[in-house]
Amino acid sequence: MTTASVILAAGYGTRMKSNLPKVLHPLAGRPLVDWVVTTGESIGDRRPVVVVGHGKELVQDLLGERVDYAEQKELLGTGHAVMQAEPVLRGQADRVVVLYSDMPLLQEATLQKLLKLYQQNEDSGQLAIAMLTIVRDDPQGFGRVIRNDEGQIQSIVEEVDCTPVQREIRELNPGIYCFNGEWLWQNLSKLEKSPKGEYYLTDMIAIATSQGWRVVGMQAPPEEVYGINDRTHLAAAASVLRQRINEQHMRAGVTIVDPASTYIEASVQIGQDTTIHPGCHLQGKTTIGSGCEIGPNSQIVECMIGDECRVLYSVLEYARMDRASEIGPFGHLRKGAHLGEEVHMGNFGEVKNSYLGPGTKMGHFSYVGDATVGKNVNLSAGIITCNYDGKNKNHTELADDVFLGSDTLLVAPVSLGVGARTGAGSVVTRDVPDGALVYGVPARPPRQKPNSEQSA
Ligand code: UD1
Ligand code: CA
Numbered sequence: 297m298t299t300a301s302v303i304l305a306a307g308y309g310t311r312m313k314s315n316l317p318k319v320l321h322p323l324a325g326r327p328l329v330d331w332v333v334t335t336g337e338s339i340g341d342r343r344p345v346v347v348v349g350h351g352k353e354l355v356q357d358l359l360g361e362r363v364d365y366a367e368q369k370e371l372l373g374t375g376h377a378v379m380q381a382e383p384v385l386r387g388q389a390d391r392v393v394v395l396y397s398d399m400p401l402l403q404e405a406t407l408q409k410l411l412k413l414y415q416q417n418e419d420s421g422q423l424a425i426a427m428l429t430i431v432r433d434d435p436q437g438f439g440r441v442i443r444n445d446e447g448q449i450q451s452i453v454e455e456v457d458c459t460p461v462q463r464e465i466r467e468l469n470p471g472i473y474c475f476n477g478e479w480l481w482q483n484l485s486k487l488e489k490s491p492k493g494e495y496y497l498t499d500m501i502a503i504a505t506s507q508g509w510r511v512v513g514m515q516a517p518p519e520e521v522y523g524i525n526d527r528t529h530l531a532a533a534a535s536v537l538r539q540r541i542n543e544q545h546m547r548a549g550v551t552i553v554d555p556a557s558t559y560i561e562a563s564v565q566i567g568q569d570t571t572i573h574p575g576c577h578l579q580g581k582t583t584i585g586s587g588c589e590i591g592p593n594s595q596i597v598e599c600m601i602g603d604e605c606r607v608l609y610s611v612l613e614y615a616r617m618d619r620a621s622e623i624g625p626f627g628h629l630r631k632g633a634h635l636g637e638e639v640h641m642g643n644f645g646e647v648k649n650s651y652l653g654p655g656t657k658m659g660h661f662s663y664v665g666d667a668t669v670g671k672n673v674n675l676s677a678g679i680i681t682c683n684y685d686g687k688n689k690n691h692t693e694l695a696d697d698v699f700l701g702s703d704t705l706l707v708a709p710v711s712l713g714v715g716a717r718t719g720a721g722s723v724v725t726r727d728v729p730d731g732a733l734v735y736g737v738p739a740r741p742p743r744q745k746p747n748s749e750q751s752a
Contacts, residue, residue: 300389301336304377305329305397306349306368311526317351319397323534325561331400338404345384347377373494375487392475398524406516413514414474424479424504428472428516438468439498449511451502470521670696678703
């Protein structure tokens with residue numbers, strides 16, 4: 297028994313009032329359609345088929361080879377959208393699960409239950425559809441599920457087409473179905489245009505029952521079938537997804553002091569006994585080790601952070617911190633910054649495209665760019681690598697145990713040898729050998745003292 301999913305993503309999403317297609321709006325770090333495709337992947341035996349239309353290039357750029365595509369050139373309704381998938385899927389799967397791309401909260405477990413329901417019912421023959429339904433006081437424009445006196449599902453009526461009595465029905469159609477594949481492809485062409493000029497997929501239910509084929513339903517958790525139509529829905533769904541992500545981390549041993557103010561994207565990994573303080577944004581493929589203290593109020597994008605690190609009121613992007621290194625308050629790691637083990641960066645430091653070796657200290661107001669810094673280097677207050685000469689970015693090299701006086705400017709390209717030292721306010725324009733001291737502007741070694749014995 298093979299399963300394939302079809303994800304309908306061709307609609308305009310007019311109510312988003314956006315140049316960006318609705319399905320590409322991000323929630324908790326992933327575009328809307330990505331959440332649904334991931335769910336489709338989890339239940340399918342083959343790649344999901346995404347029906348694209350409005351904004352198709354952008355959707356294809358995002359999803360690439362993860363899925364197969366069917367194009368809906370004219371948006372003639374959900375039934376018409378599924379027809380487009382027929383050439384790709386007919387004969388390819390016993391069961392076809394149709395998902396609407398604007399329902400990111402639907403969970404794999406719920407679909408598994410739907411598949412199970414299908415399986416349990418198919419042996420008794422003539423099973424066309426297993427579908428989810430929900431019961432909810434606020435129908436939110438959903439189609440109504442019509443049952444006969446024996447309680448069997450007969451049809452779905454769109455809200456606009458309801459009689460006053462039907463309108464009162466509170467069993468609703470969330471738009472998630474598992475079809476008998478062969479039956480679906482044989483009967484899809486029987487759909488007729490609605491007065492609005494659309495082919496409603498929901499009419500397949502009445503087509504099945506009128507042929508004596510069965511439709512079975514199962515109630516889904518109402519909070520999972522939340523459709524995104526405008527940006528207020530987007531924010532509400534994002535908050536549910538964030539809560540789910542936070543709960544997963546907490547169950548895995550991460551302390552989140554205030555989940556409501558903690559924004560962790562789906563792709564982030566965090567080790568046990570790490571504490572996330574309020575106001576943190578952890579984004580992209582960030583990994584954080586165990587025993588760290590992160591935040592309050594920090595943004596970390598695509599970073600690799602080792603065990604026992606501390607990040608306080610700081611912004612880190614595309615950077616790496618090794619074990620027990622620390623930054624902040626108010627530090628900035630930019631692309632390619634790499635702090636070795638036990639590096640200390642205090643307030644107002646910025647590091648870009650540079651490595652700081654183990655034990656190096658950079659306590660106050662400094663900028664290090666395009667530099668390689670050795671072990672146990674002391675970068676006092678106000679150090680600057682003058683890495684840009686107006687045309688090129690130049691490299692600075694500081695060997696182990698270098699000691700820089702406050703306010704040293706390193707005019708790159710320049711290198712300082714092991715244990716070299718600079719006086720406060722030095723402007724270093726030339727390389728400094730191992731163990732040497734330089735100071736002044738431009739920085740030079742101390743003048744040789746006159747030899748007192750000779751001059752006597
Ligand atoms: C649909 C259902 C309704 C259900 C509701 C739940 C139909 C006829 N009605 O209505 O019973 O309660 O969903 O949310 O199916 N799409 C296409 N091509 C199209 C039209 C739509 O790909 O030509 C896609 C949209 O991008 C969207 C999904 O199908 O992802 C649902 O379309 P939408 O117009 O939102 O359907 P509803 O009116 O909400
Ligand atoms: Ca909808």
